[in-house]
Amino acid sequence: MKSLVALSLALLVSAPLANTAEAKERPFQKMGAKAKFIHGDNLVRDVLPERGGSIDARLQSPRQKAAGLSAVMVTPNGDQYAASMHPEDVAVFEKALRDLELLGRNASTPGNAPMLPALGGGDVRFAPKVVIGTDDRVQITNTVASPYWHIGRIGIGCTGTLITPKHVLTAGHCVSNGAGTWYSSLNFTVAQNGSYQPWGTTSWARAVTTSAWHNSADTNYDYALIVLSSAPHGGNSGWGVYSGGTHTITGYPGEKPFGTMWTHSGTPWTSGSYRLCYTIDTSGGNSGSGISSDGGVYVRGIHTTGSSSQNCGTRLTSTVYNTLQSWISTYP
Numbered sequence: 001m002k003s004l005v006a007l008s009l010a011l012l013v014s015a016p017l018a019n020t021a022e023a024k025e026r027p028f029q030k031m032g033a034k035a036k037f038i039h040g041d042n043l044v045r046d047v048l049p050e051r052g053g054s055i056d057a058r059l060q061s062p063r064q065k066a067a068g069l070s071a072v073m074v075t076p077n078g079d080q081y082a083a084s085m086h087p088e089d090v091a092v093f094e095k096a097l098r099d100l101e102l103l104g105r106n107a108s109t110p111g112n113a114p115m116l117p118a119l120g121g122g123d124v125r126f127a128p129k130v131v132i133g134t135d136d137r138v139q140i141t142n143t144v145a146s147p148y149w150h151i152g153r154i155g156i157g158c159t160g161t162l163i164t165p166k167h168v169l170t171a172g173h174c175v176s177n178g179a180g181t182w183y184s185s186l187n188f189t190v191a192q193n194g195s196y197q198p199w200g201t202t203s204w205a206r207a208v209t210t211s212a213w214h215n216s217a218d219t220n221y222d223y224a225l226i227v228l229s230s231a232p233h234g235g236n237s238g239w240g241v242y243s244g245g246t247h248t249i250t251g252y253p254g255e256k257p258f259g260t261m262w263t264h265s266g267t268p269w270t271s272g273s274y275r276l277c278y279t280i281d282t283s284g285g286n287s288g289s290g291i292s293s294d295g296g297v298y299v300r301g302i303h304t305t306g307s308s309s310q311n312c313g314t315r316l317t318s319t320v321y322n323t324l325q326s327w328i329s330t331y332p
Contacts, residue, residue: 028073028081028330035078037184042157044174045254046284048305062087068221070211074182107321108240114233117144117198137281140261143191144198147296150237151250152190153259156183158288159251161299163239165231167328170288171304172209175224178217190232192259205229208327220274222304223314225324227331239299242276242315248296249280249303251289276301277312
């Protein structure tokens with residue numbers, strides 16, 4: 001689909017979020033079938049198992065890459081939309097991204113602070129686990145301080161990060177089961193600290209993930225955006241392409257007291273073309289947490305899987321960054 005390629009590249013070349021609303025094209029088309037939902041809170045209890053052996057992009061077929069660059073979107077009433085990348089367009093898309101990288105285009109978007117919080121309330125409880133060696137996580141007791149005020153808990157039992165005032169970045173497996181069925185409990189409570197909900201809970205309006213995750217559970221493309229019905233507090237985290245160094249994972253581990261935020265830092269390494277791995281401690285509710293640099297200020301990846309020896313997540317490459325910008329522009 002040449003128009004989707006053109007739109008994506010235009011977004012990458014333009015200023016990160018300032019001009020995305022000006023994009024006129026809408027590559028998503030409504031599907032005939034209504035969505036199937038799995039209903040209920042706290043259903044994503046464990047991180048997915050990390051099996052290792054992440055793939056090199058050069059070993060993927062154009063059809064596999066096209067599925068990773070294609071997307072599906074759902075609304076709470078079950079309407080579904082799809083945007084498909086044709087396999088023959090993949091090479092054009094990738095070459096354009098390489099050319100931009102050679103020109104020194106560093107895909108990155110700064111964050112901005114929220115408005116002051118108001119006291120909220122509410123409490124629910126759930127369970128479950130993956131920590132490597134001793135548990136070195138530290139609880140965040142002041143969740144309304146930077147950079148924690150952009151991180152929140154998703155009703156399904158995951159963590160997400162506001163990367164615009166209304167868009168929550170999370171794992172694909174936090175919105176879809178990877179077999180064509182969606183989760184319905186996607187409301188977002190930013191900066192939750194136990195029963196304290198400083199900006200309350202915001203309902204979701206849309207969820208978008210890759211076709212490769214939604215239909216085939218391909219962990220190379222396990223990422224998603226939740227579009228909220230309104231901006232919880234007007235602020236958002238910075239985010240951009242991964243470039244190495246110490247990173248922090250902060251979120252809502254399931255085996256800790258409900259709704260409490262915990263953090264741990266370490267140095268990730270790249271695994272294949274699409275993944276980051278690390279020995280940073282995480283557990284069930286951390287699915288969807290940002291893998292963040294600069295003391296947690298810039299999201300560079302999304303935590304998705306875990307094992308006794310390493311945890312891993314989706315790496316924010318130029319392709320992923322550009323894809324997310326395209327989704328944000330389409331559903332502002």
